[in-house]
Amino acid sequence: xxxxxxxxxxxxxxxxxxxxxxxxxxxxxxxxxxxxxxxxxxxxxxxxxxxxxxxxxxxxxxxxxxxxxxxxxxxxxxxxxxxxxxxxxxxxxxxxxxxxxxxxxxxxxxxxxxxxxxxxxxxxxxxxxxxxxxxxxxxxxxxxxxxxxxx
Numbered sequence: 786x787x788x789x790x791x792x793x794x795x796x797x798x799x800x801x802x803x804x805x806x807x808x809x810x811x812x813x814x815x816x817x818x819x820x821x822x823x824x825x826x827x828x829x830x831x832x833x834x835x836x837x838x839x840x841x842x843x844x845x846x847x848x849x850x851x852x853x854x855x856x857x858x859x860x861x862x863x864x865x866x867x868x869x870x871x872x873x874x875x876x877x878x879x880x881x882x883x884x885x886x887x888x889x890x891x892x893x894x895x896x897x898x899x900x901x902x903x904x905x906x907x908x909x910x911x912x913x914x915x916x917x918x919x920x921x922x923x924x925x926x927x928x929x930x931x932x933x934x935x936x
Contacts (some may be wrong), residue, residue: 788906792840792841795819797821801839816838816883817901818896818897825895826851826895827872833867834895835884842873845875845908848908850873851907852871852881853869854866854869867885885902
């Protein structure tokens, strides 16, 4: 399934690659750091930073954009999206930004055009809670964290 999403470049994002899926089976669209041409941000271990993506978008009603970590950054450097997945609502029209955190042991340098996260577009269900006196029984019941006994 393909959907079309309108977006605009903000001045500091012009010239970056348009977010896109890098392969035919990819779920995520790469997001690039929209820093100034000669700007570099040093993300220290155990610190966080908000990186601008340089664009705004108009999601169709019934969809959200999830901002997720890139596996390579997490595996190689310990860099992740702090609020993963971050949620962009369909009615938000501001700039897309990414909260990165460095869980690694070394400084991580970020420069213009670096792929910093991925964005997954997903449908959202409309929800209505219905107050009831009792819930149906399940095998799991009220078992919480680790209650299934599987690793």
